[in-house]
Amino acid sequence: MAELAQKGIEPELLLWIGCAGSYDERYKKVTRAFVRLLNLAKVSFAVLGEEEACTGDPARRAGNEFLFQMQATANIQVLNGYKVKKIVTACPHCFNTIKNEYPDLGGKYEVVHHSEFLQQLIQEGRLTMEEETEFKDTKITYHDSCYLGRSNHIYDAPRQLIKFLQADLVEMERNKENGFCCGAGGAQMFKESEKGTKDINIERTEEALETHATIIASACPFCMTMLSDGIKNKDRDEDVKVLDLAELIAKSKNL
Amino acid sequence: MISFQQILFLITILVAGYFFFRRVLQIRKNILMGQDEDRTDQPTKRWKSMLLVAFGQKKMFKKPIPAFLHLLIYIGFIVINIEGIEFFLDGIFGKHRMIARLLQRLDLTIFYSITLNIFEFLALAVILSCVFFLIRRNVYKIKRFDGVEMSRWPKLDANLILIFEIILMFAIMTMNATDQILQERNVVGFPNTGLMIISEIFASPFYRPFNTELVLAIERIAWWAHIIGIFSFAIYVTYSKHLHTFMAFPNTYYSNLEPFGKIKNMPEVTREVNMMLGIAQVESPTNSETVRSLGAKDIKDLSWKNLMDAYTCTECGRCTAQCPANQTGKLLSPRKIMMDTRDRMEELGDLLAKSGKEATDGKSLLGDYISKEEIFACTSCNACVEACPVTIDPLSIILQMRRYMSMEESSAPQEWNAMFSNIETSFSPWKFPPSERFKWADEFTKEN
Known part of the structure; x- marks a missing residue:
């Protein structure tokens, strides 16, 4: 972004990578898959690179409002400095925070989640799907991220992407509004869970496995970690894969 | 001449009214212990939320069977209470079924009869729904009715409400059944109500063998049981989980209209953060x-x-x-x-x-x-x-x-x-x- 600003270019879009997309080995792959798709669709976009910082979502949800607002205010200064208008991100937590919580602190942008953005690219014909994708008739189940679903009512875009793959979308028992959390939201990602009878991600993984899907599609870095751990725990990581929607689309186009 | 029953009725109303309003004021005061928060924006959306969620019970219908039975009790509660108007008039003026008498004079008894039959049908529906709910709660032991917080009182409260409602509906049935018997026997002061089908089928046969004095007494007892029942229920409700019948309306009106994912901002922190980052001037708290x-x-x-x-x-x-x-x-x-x-x-x-x-x-x-x-x-x-x-x-x-x-x-x-x-x-x-x-x-x- 800094380089483009020096040249006086204002790109149509800022891609917000998020901490998981930047540092988590698994989610870096998602970032790259999404970037490949953006390149293929000839979307002009920029990234903040080292100027990006945590949105503050986990701090706010763990109750540290000071830290959240420090992060948010600093990020908003950077974003406003570059006159950013539209942001796309592959993290529902960053998406929710920037979209819903930054406006109160002076950061007002159009914020889109990557599932919606990909859906739009395909619908507008900027990305074309193959006649027959490798996922044709593959059983895929989609795990609703709470921060996309209940928090922001994004239920259709992710499912639409799976339909674009001509895959056989099978729903888990608890889906959409009734979707069951992966266990990582509300800053749970960063601590051990309280004492109980079962881990939340195991409960959700079992539900996903009951669908006999061979692919669990997710749209959130935390859900991906939790479900991947879940299928490993169930010794099913050989025959069942957890893949992000962007990875599925990219794979179907051999990217 | 004011009768004993009229005096008793007035006293009952005053006493019940006192306890009821005292409690309502206390609830209001308790709620106002909380911090200010503005929930008055977007009134159109708020009315819509109240109409759909409270009045229309939209969210109940995620579980269709309990939703339907709950709806019957709810409609019964609202519609049957219209009869309260006549109870009130009768109680104050020391008359019996004043509206029936008026309609009889106008040759419009048919309307009274239709209305009362609707009430009776709903009363029966309420009884059946309450029985179903009691069985579900106590025999089938639905998992969500259990839990650490569901200690003795909450469980008792839930059952008491259902039993209370059944008793109230029985009082109505008894009242109507005995009334019909007294009409048959041409007892003075019992205007024509027309046939009240459900109480005639289910309750009248039970009281018909009794002599007229006893039937008269039962009618009075049922009338008073219903009146006192309504008043004590109204007071009881304010101490019970059943308060939702009233609170659901303001609560859905003032509901959160923001996306669920948004956490409320803390402006006091914003001020301090802006000062720390040098965006705002240091100010002393007002x-x-x-x-x-x-x-x-x-x-x-x-x-x-x-x-x-x-x-x-x-x-x-x-x-x-x-x-x-x-x-x-x-x-x-x-x-x-x-x-x-x-x-x-x-x-x-x-x-x-x-x-x-x-x-x-x-x-x-x-x-x-x-x-x-x-x-x-x-x-x-x-x-x-x-x-x-x-x-x-x-x-x-x-x-x-x-x-x-x-x-x-x-x-x-x-x-x-x-x-x-x-x-x-x-x-x-x-x-x-x-x-x-x-x-x-x-x-x-x-x-x-």
Whole structure:
């Protein structure tokens, strides 16, 4: 972004990578898959690179409002400095925070989640799907991220992407509004869970496995970690894969 | 000439009215212990929410069978109470079925008859629904009606309400059945009501063998039982989970219209952060703002809407049944959060009423009622908020308590403190140097 600003270019879009997309080995792959798709669709976009910082979502949800607002205010200064208008991100937590919580602190942008953005690219014909994708008739189940679903009512875009793959979308028992959390939201990602009878991600993984899907599609870095751990725990990581929607689309186009 | 029954009726009304309004004022006062929060914007949306969710019971219909039976009881409750107008007139003027008498004079008894038959049909529907609910609660033992917070009183309360409703409906049936018998026997003062089918079929055969005096007495007893029943039920409701019948309306009107994912901003923190970052001038706190602690520890720290939520809760447990933490055996139960809030609010309200505005008992909602372990177990997934048929928001209370623990007590779990310091020092919840943030793109540089 800094380089483009020096040249006086204002790109149509800022891609917000998020901490998981930047540092988590698994989610870096998602970032790259999404970037490949953006390149293929000839979307002009920029990234903040080292100027990006945590949105503050986990701090706010763990109750540290000071830290959240420090992060948010600093990020908003950077974003406003570059006159950013539209942001796309592959993290529902960053998406929710920037979209819903930054406006109160002076950061007002159009914020889109990557599932919606990909859906739009395909619908507008900027990305074309193959006649027959490798996922044709593959059983895929989609795990609703709470921060996309209940928090922001994004239920259709992710499912639409799976339909674009001509895959056989099978729903888990608890889906959409009734979707069951992966266990990582509300800053749970960063601590051990309280004492109980079962881990939340195991409960959700079992539900996903009951669908006999061979692919669990997710749209959130935390859900991906939790479900991947879940299928490993169930010794099913050989025959069942957890893949992000962007990875599925990219794979179907051999990217 | 004022009859004994008229005097008794007036006394009953005055006594019931006194206790009822005293309690209503107390509830209002308790809710207003909470902090200010503006929930008056977008009135059109708010009316719509009230009409759909409270009046239309939209969210109940996620479970169609209980929703239908609940709807019958609800319609019965509203429609049958129209008869209260006649009860009231009769009671005040010491007459019997004044409206029936008037309609008879106008040759319009048919309307009275149709209306009363509708009431009777609904009364029967209410009885059947209540019996079904009693069986479901006590025989089938639905899992969500259980839990640590469902101790003796909440369970008893739930059953008492159902039994109360059945008794009230029986009183109506008895009243109508005996009335019809007295009409048959041409007893003076019993105007024609037309045939009241359900009480004729189910209740009249039972009373017909009795002599007229006894039937007259039973009619009076049933009438008084119904009147006193209605009044005592109205008072009982204000102490019970059944308060949702009234509170559902304001509570859905004042519901949260923001996306569920948005956490309420803390402007007092914004001011301080802006000062620290040099964006705003340092200002001394104005006199109008009393300095209060950050987050919530006790009732007065919560917003009035959180407290209204607590009074609206009918303990159905749909929130808890959806809670991922609860369903995997953790202590957290969103229903318990709401019930604890209500119980503590009642306790504090009583204390303040007795010992003055500034009185304290050394207890608090967080700590004495709700444990940290419960608060920490929440994933903020909003399943409880989505599940509530009357738009209660337990998550809001949980998050305010986390704020108190993180900012006032610094008692967040260690791993969270580590996460906080990672964000402070490396701007990421994980401990990676910011210089590595753009490393994911290295592959692209290689490719090019």
